[in-house]
Amino acid sequence: MILLILLIITAYLINLVLPWWGIAITGFVLGFQMKPSSGKAFGIGFLALFLLWSGQALYIHLANDGVLSTRIAEMLGAGSPILVILITGIVGGLVSGLAVLSGSLLGQSINKK
């Protein structure tokens, strides 16, 4: 739970200053430090950014009355703006999940030595 919250907060902050792949750095570092087990690492990493990015996207979607998300949905052939929000969450989640997993595995293998 702590990892989840930390991941969300740090990813949000780093994304304000670094390009989108900054979320991989915070994920990796937190994974490296906290070394959750592999399954957990990916799962929590994924969930954190899925929640953060789809949450941000949902907020923008609602505040913008869906003007842009509807257009992007059509552009991507996604059918519905909700799908665009989910895609946003999944892309963030995948990268974050992989990052936490990578950090955790590397941390564990160094520790074992």
Next chain:
Amino acid sequence: MNYLKALLPSLILVVAIVSLNTQFGTIPPIGKLVDPESGFWANAEIDLPESNELALEGFDGNASVYFDERRVPHIFAENEYDLYFAQGYVVARDRLFQMELQTLDASGRLAEKIGERALSRDKTTRRRGMPYGAEKALETMKQDPKTWEIVNAYADGVNAYLSSLEPKNYPLEYKILDFEPEEWTPIKTAHLLKNMTRTLAGGNNDDRTSNTMEYFGADFIEKFFEAKPELNDPIIPSSKEWDFERIPVEAPDTLFKPASAVELGEYERPEGVGSNNWAVSGSKTKSGYPILANDPHLSLTLPSIWYEVQLHAPGINTYGVTLQGTPGIVIGFNENIAWGVTNVGTDVMDWYEIKFKDETQKEYWHDGKWKPTTMRIEAIKVKDRETVLDTVIYTHHGPVTKVESNINEEQKPVYHALRWIAHEASNDIRAFYGLNRSENYDDYVEALSHYVAPAQNFVFASNEGDIALWVNGKLPNKWEYQGRTVSDGTDPLYDWQGWIPFEHNPHVKNPERGFVSSANQESAAPDYPYYLDDDFAPFERGRRINDKLAAMQDITAKDMQEMQMDSYSYYAETLLPSLLEWMDRDSLSSIDAEIFQLMEEWDYFMDGDEIAPSFFRHWSGNFYRAVFYDEYETTEATLRYPSRDRFVEIIKAEPNFKFIDDIDTDKIETRSDIVTISFHETVAELENYLGEFGDKWKWGYFIDNDIDHLASIPGLGRQNLFSSGSSEAINATRGGFGPSWRMVVELGPEVKGYGLYPGGASGNPGSPNYDFMVDPWRTGQLFELNFMKEEPKEYLYKLELK
């Protein structure tokens, strides 16, 4: 081993990040794109823009920009530099991607930003000499201190906006297409103006006319392209007297016969780029002051090609629309005058068949000697690829293009050199600069004298009660029919021997009939001493406008707005009764009979709610094709098709016109056979496209009106807009073409303007403002234009540039 296992996810992670950060073909970099902070989500407009004071680096002026409810900027400045600086700034703020894309396209640099898929378009752009023409225009602009000042002020304004721009705030399209905006320079303004010349005067019929003459003979040419329809109603009417002698030119004794060549598709003249404008004098209006109306028809896109703005500084207070990249107002009004434009169909683009000495193309034959060519190497940068070098040969005519020919005996390629008005040095900005400040007729004429291309019918009305129309631009002085066929590149008599002096351009001021008008039809009645072209728009729109204006009295601005939405079809009026008469009624099934009755009862208005217009346009199209396709499409050359209006006349007058027969059958068909066959074909085709006869056949759907995004990005346009209108009607809406700006201006002590374009001030697809005027446009509503005499107290928000 453990390490390897531990490193594998890291490796996948890196690959994933790189992939999601890279563009594959037309697929945007997805990771970058969906990032809620800096990706497309950042372009979603959440709050209205707020008033702000902006301290801009390198700008020591002062300008206040007030945005009204429709977000039209009203710029108030203390001097001209500040004024045009602010214009550049706000246009960039609203339309950066558009202004950059248009100039990239006009300079043949698209591939540099969006990759190989644009390479062939870039090559064509350069081979027709677009950058070459812009460079010449830039030199002229430099020599005029006034023009140079405002073009630079404008560029400084654009760049001030650019330097404040962070990647997360880039317009959406940059993120989708994955490139970055670049600095704005004055030559981009020149590119943009040349682009308008390409759009409006970038086509010709030379090859097609030559081929048609070869296949069907001079009589056919005379019948369809020289003789004018009886209902023809030229812009400058025959009542105008010409008080000058034309400057003579020498014509060759016999007409050059070129090697038959296949016409280059991209030089075809599309119908649809046309426009209407008119002005009525105070004697015909309710207020006693003139009223002026204009609706230029162009390819419709989002964002709109136009941008509305008011410019206010000492010596200038003007309102109207402008092109992105052009300082000043192109169509609009000020406190004293109003003006508008429609395109002139003069022939300002000619092909010359070139005789090279040998394959090196270093010398060509002209005027009895070998003359050296020059070479221009076009280096076309391509995104993620090597730069492509393209050598273009220039003769004194212009750039040379290889034209395929599969019909001359040896199937040798033919070389055509292009003489084109866009290659001329020009300072068109100066004309708009003058118009924006004109106080009366004389100022207007002086301003027009600076204008080169694309030639326009400039309509005019003033507070002093004058109305006028000048067919204006730099026009080559040609012998009759010079350049409508491919010219002899070796004979100087085919060169453009000079220009029609500005004062000789067709024009009319305060004619007795109390109105002036233009709708791209023939510029002047046959007594006008110069040859301009043999290919103008059909008479239909022009005549309808003149019919209506002649009959009207006590005209109000509202009447003019309604007239802009008029969808009456002269085409239907002149053709449909004959089609119905020739029809074999015995062949009608019960559904057919119902359709037939609908056609008999129709009033010829191309109304979206009616089915008859759909059926008529499709039926008449099928009929036309049935008459000509069998002959036209079985030849190996590309041929020139007769225009609609002349076709109607001939087909009615000549029952035995030999093209009526279908040469693919043994039978000799009559008009009645062809009309009947086309009728049944039409029913079958419409059933096929639209389903069973019924509401789905309504013209509003069949017109297929889409306003696509400028770069054709799916989702960013507006599809299937149920609309009325037609290419032959005043409301010339039709499948993606149509009135790109509608304006009505009532002159008087308090000038009043009304207008709109299908789009919105904001070029941001994430803003509700982006397309909010599309529906009002579709239904014919105009907004009252907020023309301010002084800085307003009420406004939506305000930017203070310092």
